[in-house]
Amino acid sequence: xxxxxxxxxxxxxxxxxxxxxxxxxxxxxxxxxxxxxxxxxxxxxxxxxxxxxxxxxxxxxxxxxxxxxxxxxxxxxxxxxxxxxxxxxxxxxxxxxxxxxxxxxxxxxxxxxxxxxxxxxxxxxxxxxxxxxxxxxxxxxxxxxxxxxxxxxxxxxxxxxxxxxxxxxxxxxxxxxxxxxxxxxxxxxxxxxxxxxxxxxxxxxxxxxxxxxxxxxxxxxxxxxxxxxxxxxxxxxxxxxxxxxxxxxxxxxxxxxxxxxxxxxxxxxxxxxxxxxxxxxxxxxxxxxxxxxxxxxxxxxxxxxxxxxxxxxxxxxxxxxxxxxxxxxxxxxxxxxxxxxxxxxxxxxxxxxxxxxxxxxxxxxxxxxxxxxxxxxxxxxxxxxxxxxxxxxxxxxxxxxxxxxxxxxxxxxxxxxxxxxxxxxxxxxxxxxxxxxxxxxxxxxxxxxxxxxxxxxxxxxxxxxxxxxxxxxxxxxxxxxxxxxxxxxxxxxxxxxxx
Amino acid sequence: xxxxxxxxxxxxxxxxxxxxxxxxxxxxxxxxxxxxxxxxxxxxxxxxxxxxxxxxxxxxxxxxxxxxxxxxxxxxxxxxxxxxxxxxxxxxxxxxxxxxxxxxxxxxxxxxxxxxxxxxxxxxxxxxxxxxxxxxxxxxxxxxxxxxxxxxxxxxxxxxxxxxxxxxxxxxxxxxxxxxxxxxxxxxxxxxxxxxxxxxxxxxxxxxxxxxxxxxxxxxxxxxxxxxxxxxxxxxxxxxxxxxxxxxxxxxxxxxxxxxxxxxxxxxxxxxxxxxxxxxxxxxxxxxxxxxxxxxxxxxxxxxxxxxxxxxxxxxxxxxxxxxxxxxxxxxxxxxxxxxxxxxxxxxxxxxxxxxxxxxxxxxxxxxxxxxxxxxxxxxxxxxxxxxxxxxxxxxxxxxxxxxxxxxxxxxxxxxxxxxxxxxxxxxxx
Numbered sequence: 001x002x003x004x005x006x007x008x009x010x011x012x013x014x015x016x017x018x019x020x021x022x023x024x025x026x027x028x029x030x031x032x033x034x035x036x037x038x039x040x041x042x043x044x045x046x047x048x049x050x051x052x053x054x055x056x057x058x059x060x061x062x063x064x065x066x067x068x069x070x071x072x073x074x075x076x077x078x079x080x081x082x083x084x085x086x087x088x089x090x091x092x093x094x095x096x097x098x099x100x101x102x103x104x105x106x107x108x109x110x111x112x113x114x115x116x117x118x119x120x121x122x123x124x125x126x127x128x129x130x131x132x133x134x135x136x137x138x139x140x141x142x143x144x145x146x147x148x149x150x151x152x153x154x155x156x157x158x159x160x161x162x163x164x165x166x167x168x169x170x171x172x173x174x175x176x177x178x179x180x181x182x183x184x185x186x187x188x189x190x191x192x193x194x195x196x197x198x199x200x201x202x203x204x205x206x207x208x209x210x211x212x213x214x215x216x217x218x219x220x221x222x223x224x225x226x227x228x229x230x231x232x233x234x235x236x237x238x239x240x241x242x243x244x245x246x247x248x249x250x251x252x253x254x255x256x257x258x259x260x261x262x263x264x265x266x267x268x269x270x271x272x273x274x275x276x277x278x279x280x281x282x283x284x285x286x287x288x289x290x291x292x293x294x295x296x297x298x299x300x301x302x303x304x305x306x307x308x309x310x311x312x313x314x315x316x317x318x319x320x321x322x323x324x325x326x327x328x329x330x331x332x333x334x335x336x337x338x339x340x341x342x343x344x345x346x347x348x349x350x351x352x353x354x355x356x357x358x359x360x361x362x363x364x365x366x367x368x369x370x371x372x373x374x375x376x377x378x379x380x381x382x383x384x385x386x387x388x389x390x391x392x393x394x395x396x397x398x399x400x401x402x403x404x405x406x407x408x409x410x411x412x413x414x415x416x417x418x419x420x421x422x423x424x425x426x427x428x429x430x431x432x433x434x435x436x437x438x439x440x441x442x443x444x445x446x447x448x449x450x451x452x453x454x455x456x457x458x459x460x461x462x463x464x465x466x467x468x469x470x471x472x473x474x475x476x477x478x479x480x481x482x483x484x485x486x487x488x489x490x491x492x493x494x495x496x497x498x499x
Numbered sequence: 500x501x502x503x504x505x506x507x508x509x510x511x512x513x514x515x516x517x518x519x520x521x522x523x524x525x526x527x528x529x530x531x532x533x534x535x536x537x538x539x540x541x542x543x544x545x546x547x548x549x550x551x552x553x554x555x556x557x558x559x560x561x562x563x564x565x566x567x568x569x570x571x572x573x574x575x576x577x578x579x580x581x582x583x584x585x586x587x588x589x590x591x592x593x594x595x596x597x598x599x600x601x602x603x604x605x606x607x608x609x610x611x612x613x614x615x616x617x618x619x620x621x622x623x624x625x626x627x628x629x630x631x632x633x634x635x636x637x638x639x640x641x642x643x644x645x646x647x648x649x650x651x652x653x654x655x656x657x658x659x660x661x662x663x664x665x666x667x668x669x670x671x672x673x674x675x676x677x678x679x680x681x682x683x684x685x686x687x688x689x690x691x692x693x694x695x696x697x698x699x700x701x702x703x704x705x706x707x708x709x710x711x712x713x714x715x716x717x718x719x720x721x722x723x724x725x726x727x728x729x730x731x732x733x734x735x736x737x738x739x740x741x742x743x744x745x746x747x748x749x750x751x752x753x754x755x756x757x758x759x760x761x762x763x764x765x766x767x768x769x770x771x772x773x774x775x776x777x778x779x780x781x782x783x784x785x786x787x788x789x790x791x792x793x794x795x796x797x798x799x800x801x802x803x804x805x806x807x808x809x810x811x812x813x814x815x816x817x818x819x820x821x822x823x824x825x826x827x828x829x830x831x832x833x834x835x836x837x838x839x840x841x842x843x844x845x846x847x848x849x850x851x852x853x854x855x856x857x858x859x860x861x862x863x864x865x866x867x868x869x870x871x872x873x874x875x876x877x878x879x880x881x882x883x884x885x886x887x888x889x890x891x892x893x894x895x896x897x898x899x900x901x902x903x904x905x906x907x908x909x910x911x912x913x914x915x916x917x918x919x920x921x922x923x924x925x926x927x928x929x
Binding site: 135136139140191194195197198201202205206207208209210211214215216218219220221222223224225226227229230233234235236237239240241242243244246247292295296298322325326327329330331332 | 659706719724736743760763767768811
């Protein structure tokens with residue numbers, strides 16, 4: 001990372017200037033006196049402490065910024081100038097291993113928004129020196145209320161200044177960034193304001209002084225500790241689930257990594273469908289576990305390349321239900337169960353296990369169906385090479401409306417614009433050891449299994465011949481002109497036969 | 500596996516103590532309220548009572564299925580340590596009133612939980628009440644200088660000294676509670692007291708720190724703020740409680756997932772149904788017998804649940820899934836594959852180490868001085884026992900299995916572990 005772009009440097013310069021001007025104004029409005037020195041030092045120490053624990057991971061979607069609590073407490077205890085100093089000091093000391101530019105920017109930004117909160121507090125009549133004899137009502141109205149307003153100002157100015165730099169460096173629109181930030185940490189700021197208020201009360205009216213810091217921080221650090229543990233365990237949990245699912249997949253060599261890729265695709269599509277965090281989580285788990293039921297299908301059937309009898313196809317079709325059986329008892333997967341059960345349903349109602357159609361199919365199941373088909377096409381198999389992303393998408397588009405939901409296919413296309421996807425090419429050695437196998441996720445297999453005639457004619461052998469023909473015709477090495485071409489509605493098979 | 504049949508002696512003693520304490524303090528309070536001056540304390544008493552009942556309703560389960568009610572405890576501690584504010588409401592009550600009101604609040608808080616069918620563990624409540632009684636005694640009852648209590652003396656102290664004293668009093672009260680909890684647990688699980696005490700502290704430390712600070716916080720803030728202080732100053736603790744709740748929820752989830760994954764080999768037809776969970780349950784009670792700590796027990800449980808996961812790498816299942824009947828080389832390969840699979844997670848290294856060594860015969864330790872984790876030795880014995888009993892879980896099957904294990908004593912199996920197996924089995928009979 002060398003020189004920053006001109007615009008970014010200018011922006012950082014402007015923020016520094018703003019911070020200096022605000023601090024100077026703060027000094028004019030309310031200069032520090034001798035009594036302010038102890039609170040200033042204690043608050044700076046608290047700020048440094050908070051800053052030193054910031055950034056260590058506390059789990060997704062959990063923001064715990066004690067820095068804001070420190071800023072707000074300084075606003076009421078020592079005024080805008082003091083708040084500006086307390087906002088700047090932790091970053092100057094540089095506990096985090098941020099780059100110098102980042103540190104300078106954070107320093108200026110925190111100083112500036114703390115000072116702004118300080119001005120707002122004074123402007124709307126917040127008491128600067130909180131007397132030890134004030135009654136509860138006065139404390140609530142003249143300290144608590146102004147502090148909450150200052151809190152809002154702090155939150156907003158923080159979001160605005162930050163959005164500028166994010167716009168310049170990452171191109172995120174300001175509006176979206178500000179709204180996003182208010183959405184994720186807006187509620188937390190109310191808590192910060194409240195805790196800052198408690199700290200001020202404890203310090204002056206209750207007369208506890210610097211020791212207040214210990215009393216207030218103890219429950220907060222305990223909370224932080226628990227959040228960190230939570231984050232660790234959550235990551236451990238997800239990794240465990242992923243690794244063990246991958247291990248189970250070894251039974252079926254061709255699908256190695258398939259679940260993980262489907263989970264990733266689901267994650268990407270959740271982004272373009274703007275699903276909530278919780279939904280995304282449930283969808284990802286469903287993607288990871290959608291084929292877990294295959295473990296209950298005899299290896300003999302899974303490793304069979306062609307010539308699956310109707311009965312064998314029918315047994316294959318039980319895997320969604322078997323999967324649900326396996327994971328039903330896991331509480332956190334409650335949101336994923338439906339998706340696992342119905343991920344082989346088709347829009348035209350010819351899917352399995354129940355033949356739901358259109359909107360009847362749960363959204364998550366429709367998403368997984370698309371991810372599943374896409375990954376199958378973009379992975380090499382025993383009878384053909386992997387499709388390129390464009391070919392795979394084109395094929396999905398052809399199937400939109402019959403097998404797949406057009407809206408979801410469109411969502412996948414949008415996701416693939418933003419993220420590069422590499423088709424999965426299995427190594428020849430692996431393919432040699434694995435032999436040939438029937439890929440139930442291949443859209444062609446969906447067509448095959450969709451035809452009730454095939455499932456019923458378990459003894460007549462028709463299904464067998466058609467699948468075999470599909471396999472054979474798609475494999476350039478062993479062309480067999482004696483077998484009929486697969487039906488014309490499915491031109492991609494024909495196209496793929498060309499070497 | 501806990502025994503429901505027999506209540507350990509210590510629980511009976513504590514229960515009687517708490518009952519006597521409650522009744523005695525109720526009588527004392529009744530006598531005190533003959534004086535009209537006591538009625539001035541009602542606003543404060545009422546406010547704390549409400550806070551305690553609410554806190555009791557919203558309790559928390561800590562990792563390791565420990566039930567506690569942080570908000571209620573903090574409110575009770577603050578109640579025990581509140582001093583006269585001069586803002587109308589009087590705090591001129593004595594220690595017995597604190598104990599009596601806390602006991603009644605606990606009883607009230609129980610009602611919704613009982614109605615909702617949640618498990619109620621009386622020892623937890625009893626120990627908590629005794630802890631609060633200790634706080635009330637230290638702050639309001641015990642004469643520390645010329646027959647004067649902390650409450651009498653504090654008027655001349657600087658507020659921060661008072662704050663410090665409050666934190667210390669809370670810490671002592673919570674230490675008493677945690678120690679009693681450890682004693683109860685040790686008696687229940689037949690584990691050594693010292694080890695249980697250490698486990699108990701490890702689980703409770705974070706929350707206890709927050710609690711002793713919050714108790715002091717509320718008591719101190721009551722002076723300038725009046726009754727509003729009670730809900731307001733419990734807010735930071737609410738955050739702690741929320742975090743702790745999330746933490747124990749994810750622990751539970753993790754366990755559930757491992758349990759489910761342990762069944763995957765069963766559903767795939769590799770192992771017999773219920774084998775993994777039986778081995779896990781038996782391993783756990785043997786771990787207790789052998790005095791393992793809670794951390795070690797968690798690894799042991801996971802390893803026991805996943806001990807057959809290596810079988811998924813087999814093309815064809817072993818008949819009946821019984822690894823004890825497989826050739827030693829195959830056993831080792833399965834163990835190795837299982838360890839590799841678990842190692843892939845990147846977070847279960849301890850479990851992988853246990854799995855790796857689960858088939859190593861005990862003589863390797865004696866003859867070559869190899870280091871063999873105790874957990875591996877336990878799983879080896881449990882696995883053999885469960886495979887050998889097979890479908891015959893009655894007395895006969897059990898004795899036959901033990902006999903066969905005894906044949907491999909010292910050579911294949913660790914005698915100490917086999918003894919623990921025999922003891923654990925005998926205990927389930929009681």
